[in-house]
Amino acid sequence: MKKSAKNLYGAAPGQAFYEGRDAFMKAALEAVSEQFALDGASFYEYEEKTGLLRLSQRHAYGVSFEHEENLRPLPGSAAARAIETLAAASAKTPGGSFLYSPFRFDYCDPSGGHSVIPCFGLVRMERSPRKRRFSAAESARADAYLRSYLRDYYKAEFFSLHRKYDKNVTAITELTEVFATALRVRESFRHILSGIQTYFGFDRVRLYLIDEKNRKLKGELSADIRGQIKSIAYEEIPLEAGAHRFADIVLGRSSGAFMERYKDCVLYMPLAVQGVTIGLLIVDNLLSQQRIEPEELAMLKSFGGQIALAVDNSRLFDKVEELSLYDELTKLPMRRYFNQRFQEEFYRAERFKQPLAVVWADIDYFKEVNDTYGHQIGDKVLKEAGRVILSNLRKIDFPCRYGGDEIVILLPQATGMEAQRLSQRLSQELAELRIPVPFSKTKELRFTMSIGVSTFPQDASTMEGLLEKADDALYWVKSHGRGKIALYSDVAEEKKKAAEAAETKKT
Amino acid sequence: MIIWLLSDYDHRKHLAFKSLLARFSAAYPDTHIEFSVKSRHSLWESLFAHLRDPKRNPLADVMEIPQNWTELFSKLGMLSDLSSSLEALSQRRYPDFILKELCRHEDSRAYSAPWWLEAPALFYRPQALKDAVEDPDKELASWEGFRAALDRVRAPARRGNFRELSVPGSSGSVSVADVLPRVWGRRGGLFSDDFNRATFSREETAGGIEDWLELAVSGKIELFSADRFENGPRPAEDCAFIISSRKIQGAGRSGLKMLPYPGYPSGGGLMLVYNLAVSASTVDHGAAAAFVAWAMEPRNASAFAESFGVFPCLKSVFEERLRDEKETVVYRRLFSAPELKPNIMVYPTAELLLERALWNLSLKIARRDYEREDLTRELIMAQGEADYLLSLY
Numbered sequence: 001m002k003k004s005a006k007n008l009y010g011a012a013p014g015q016a017f018y019e020g021r022d023a024f025m026k027a028a029l030e031a032v033s034e035q036f037a038l039d040g041a042s043f044y045e046y047e048e049k050t051g052l053l054r055l056s057q058r059h060a061y062g063v064s065f066e067h068e069e070n071l072r073p074l075p076g077s078a079a080a081r082a083i084e085t086l087a088a089a090s091a092k093t094p095g096g097s098f099l100y101s102p103f104r105f106d107y108c109d110p111s112g113g114h115s116v117i118p119c120f121g122l123v124r125m126e127r128s129p130r131k132r133r134f135s136a137a138e139s140a141r142a143d144a145y146l147r148s149y150l151r152d153y154y155k156a157e158f159f160s161l162h163r164k165y166d167k168n169v170t171a172i173t174e175l176t177e178v179f180a181t182a183l184r185v186r187e188s189f190r191h192i193l194s195g196i197q198t199y200f201g202f203d204r205v206r207l208y209l210i211d212e213k214n215r216k217l218k219g220e221l222s223a224d225i226r227g228q229i230k231s232i233a234y235e236e237i238p239l240e241a242g243a244h245r246f247a248d249i250v251l252g253r254s255s256g257a258f259m260e261r262y263k264d265c266v267l268y269m270p271l272a273v274q275g276v277t278i279g280l281l282i283v284d285n286l287l288s289q290q291r292i293e294p295e296e297l298a299m300l301k302s303f304g305g306q307i308a309l310a311v312d313n314s315r316l317f318d319k320v321e322e323l324s325l326y327d328e329l330t331k332l333p334m335r336r337y338f339n340q341r342f343q344e345e346f347y348r349a350e351r352f353k354q355p356l357a358v359v360w361a362d363i364d365y366f367k368e369v370n371d372t373y374g375h376q377i378g379d380k381v382l383k384e385a386g387r388v389i390l391s392n393l394r395k396i397d398f399p400c401r402y403g404g405d406e407i408v409i410l411l412p413q414a415t416g417m418e419a420q421r422l423s424q425r426l427s428q429e430l431a432e433l434r435i436p437v438p439f440s441k442t443k444e445l446r447f448t449m450s451i452g453v454s455t456f457p458q459d460a461s462t463m464e465g466l467l468e469k470a471d472d473a474l475y476w477v478k479s480h481g482r483g484k485i486a487l488y489s490d491v492a493e494e495k496k497k498a499a500e501a502a503e504t505k506k507t
Numbered sequence: 508m509i510i511w512l513l514s515d516y517d518h519r520k521h522l523a524f525k526s527l528l529a530r531f532s533a534a535y536p537d538t539h540i541e542f543s544v545k546s547r548h549s550l551w552e553s554l555f556a557h558l559r560d561p562k563r564n565p566l567a568d569v570m571e572i573p574q575n576w577t578e579l580f581s582k583l584g585m586l587s588d589l590s591s592s593l594e595a596l597s598q599r600r601y602p603d604f605i606l607k608e609l610c611r612h613e614d615s616r617a618y619s620a621p622w623w624l625e626a627p628a629l630f631y632r633p634q635a636l637k638d639a640v641e642d643p644d645k646e647l648a649s650w651e652g653f654r655a656a657l658d659r660v661r662a663p664a665r666r667g668n669f670r671e672l673s674v675p676g677s678s679g680s681v682s683v684a685d686v687l688p689r690v691w692g693r694r695g696g697l698f699s700d701d702f703n704r705a706t707f708s709r710e711e712t713a714g715g716i717e718d719w720l721e722l723a724v725s726g727k728i729e730l731f732s733a734d735r736f737e738n739g740p741r742p743a744e745d746c747a748f749i750i751s752s753r754k755i756q757g758a759g760r761s762g763l764k765m766l767p768y769p770g771y772p773s774g775g776g777l778m779l780v781y782n783l784a785v786s787a788s789t790v791d792h793g794a795a796a797a798f799v800a801w802a803m804e805p806r807n808a809s810a811f812a813e814s815f816g817v818f819p820c821l822k823s824v825f826e827e828r829l830r831d832e833k834e835t836v837v838y839r840r841l842f843s844a845p846e847l848k849p850n851i852m853v854y855p856t857a858e859l860l861l862e863r864a865l866w867n868l869s870l871k872i873a874r875r876d877y878e879r880e881d882l883t884r885e886l887i888m889a890q891g892e893a894d895y896l897l898s899l900y
Contacts, residue, residue, distance in 0.1 A: 022549075050870060052679070052731055053736065056546075060518050061518055061521075061522055062522075062525070063518070063521040063522065063525055063544065064543070064544065065514045065518075065521055065543075065544030065545075065546075066514050066544060066545050066546040066549045067514045067516070067546055068514075068546045068547070068548055068678055069516075069678050069679050070678065070679035070680055070731055071679045071731050071732055071733065071735055071736035072731045072732075072733050072736065073733060073736055073737075074733035074734070074736070074737050075733075077733070077737055079736065079737070091737075093737060093738060094738065095737070095738045095739050200559075201558065201559025201560055203555075204899065225555070225558045225559065225583065226558065226583065226584060286856070286892070286895070286896055286899065287579075287853075287856055287896065287899075287900065288551070288555040288856070289856055289859040289860065289863075290552065290555060
């Protein structure tokens with residue numbers, strides 16, 4: 001009899017593969033219900049701290065379902081006895097016959113610690129009052145059956161752990177690469193945030209950086225759970241104690257109570273390089289209110305140094321790039337950068353058949369300014385010229401310090417007339433400037449600019465041609481009294497007329 | 508096709524769905540359907556798991572969701588627009604109060620189809636109230652009247668298991684589902700009318716929550732009930748009052764009568780609506796939408812809702828059920844000014860925040876170390892978190 005029972009009840013467990021804990025519990029409850037003609041079977045986890053039994057899965061009337069219910073066993077009842085003694089106990093009440101089969105497993109801490117996490121609870125098997133009660137022999141068999149089934153629980157746990165482990169290994173290898181390459185990509189912050197979201201999938205990740213000069217914590221980017229990234233540059237937090245909790249965290253003054261409240265679903269990670277805090281990375285599961293798994297927290301914290309380094313490196317990279325591409329004095333891009341952009345803009349103009357204007361400006365008598373007042377005053381003139389130019393351009397315009405006191409401005413989608421209007425505005429503003437010269441008689445210096453303008457496609461059909469024509473127009477202004485603006489088309493017309501006049505005079 | 512159904516304390520719902528599927532399979536033998544019943548918590552987790560890692564955590568093709576989850580999950584791109592594939596939606600064949608919360612910001616799109624609804628109400632056994640209440644209609648119209656009656660009710664002799672009040676839908680602790688009808692009754696809510704700030708600690712809201720907690724503090728409802736664990740929900744015969752949003756099985760046989768939820772003198776109140784949604788990632792949107800359309804057919808929607816004591820949402824069958832109800836007069840009062848939970852993006856999370864606060868308070872009450880300040884503190888913290896969420900989403 002015992003042997004046949006083993007054959008009957010022992011074969012099914014141990015052979016199946018379960019995709020996680022829920023699938024296992026469902027299979028266990030369905031199997032035991034079928035084997036022992038039950039009306040219902042429920043899986044409860046027992047929380048020792050509160051003394052509550054938490055229902056998570058139930059199989060009743062042929063349907064398996066998850067359900068949430070937190071109840072406590074009646075002291076002295078069969079359920080309470082089963083929990084206390086870890087031995088099966090049965091009871092007959094007006095509600096039916098019940099058999100409680102307790103279980104206890106210890107499994108490894110998924111966060112990678114050396115501790116074990118106990119899983120403690122019971123399975124309740126039930127029959128309606130009209131049906132036969134559980135005999136002692138049947139109770140023993142059902143309990144043995146469940147225990148043999150639950151021995152496979154580790155497989156379900158293993159599956160879940162394996163999934164996590166697999167994900168973690170992928171994250172470690174690929175995120176390291178992401179952070180390492182962040183230096184080389186154009187939008188490195190975006191790259192870092194995308195990397196974090198791809199492998200962790202938080203509800204939101206936000207990056208703030210410290211602006212030391214203005215003592216502010218400035219928002220950079222935010223990535224949502226779908227990986228969509230947006231700028232949070234509008235967020236500026238004064239870096240003062242008490243100004244904002246983010247500032248407090250960066251300054252190391254956040255309150256313990258507050259952090260305690262959020263610790264399960266928010267991680268505030270100050271980013272530090274060589275002991276200096278450079279920013280704050282905030283990851284949260286506030287929308288879902290889901291706990292950030294301890295192993296995820298640990299892993300992200302372990303990446304903290306790399307993230308900080310990647311962020312700092314990309315900032316340095318930007319700084320180096322800025323220094324190599326921009327003129328320190330005028331803050332205008334330099335010739336190398338201009339050549340690259342000119343090519344792009346010229347192709348765009350050609351392809352979309354749009355106009356493109358080139359403005360070539362030269363500060364009048366700049367050499368004399370340097371010779372008379374010294375290079376310091378000359379630098380002030382250049383600096384002011386750069387400021388006025390930058391403040392008058394559209395976003396798509398591109399100025400450049402072409403060399404010495406020569407400035408070239410690209411005006412995409414602008415006609416000769418529009419370029420002329422801009423040039424007039426610049427000339428006017430520059431003419432109104434007063435550069436203080438304390439040691440001179442007049443105490444101040446005024447200056448003007450000569451400007452030549454050429455346009456695509458009217459004046460030239462190549463980049464070199466455009467520059468050449470703008471330079472021609474500038475030369476014409478310089479040779480006709482300076483401080484003026486000339487369109488190459490007008491200059492060409494003038495030249496033509498002059499040539500015709502000369503020809504007439506000759507004849 | 509895979510369907511996720513929300514679990515219910517009343518197993519009749521699961522059985523009704525199983526039989527609905529059997530009929531669908533008979534009508535469409537080529538469509539293979541599997542379903543699983545998920546708890547609210549587990550459904551929420553599954554939806555977010557999908558967002559985090561769609562490949563490893565695929566969604567079901569069709570899902571039952573609480574009506575006020577629609578805005579959140581449609582904004583997160585997880586639900587399909589059903590307006591063009593479902594006649595009931597395109598023709599707007601639902602009562603106005605349901606349509607109002609279907610799509611707050613868009614009239615032309617709908618990301619879920621209202622399926623069934625329930626209305627919290629008060630049931631009482633006149634026999635048990637004999638010496639406690641003279642005029643139930645009048646005395647039990649207000650919360651105070653109901654509360655005073657609860658105190659006056661005495662257990663009849665030889666009824667050891669008698670309970671003054673039973674709440675069959677309880678999950679053991681005090682939950683959001685328990686307190687919100689009372690909060691609404693006090694004209695409170697979780698957010699201000701313009702949804703710009705959370706109002707958990709506003710007098711009306713906190714007062715509504717406190718009213719319900721007081722029932723637990725005074726022992727009128729038993730938290731984490733051992734009796735319920737051992738014997739299941741109390742039979743109607745053992746209770747003087749039952750607060751339920753479902754029609755109670757065998758109510759007539761047990762001599763139960765019905766009244767609107769106390770505290771709504773002019774009728775009306777909070778209704779809970781559940782919808783069917785089609786996942787945006789389904790490989791066969793046509794088949795999934797076809798199932799939803801079939802489930803929404805008047806005959807199917809009506810039979811499903813009837814089997815576990817709730818109302819179908821489809822206007823024609825909803826009105827038909829209202830006409831045929833034994834308690835038509837009470838239900839007409841209940842549906843005279845129905846209100847739904849706002850379908851806004853952060854509402855489901857706000858409910859989770861309140862749920863956590865109520866769980867902490869329930870544990871305190873069960874340990875008998877609850878004080879009024881605990882409620883204030885929990886609500887202020889939860890409100891702060893909800894306000895913060897509003898600033899983010």
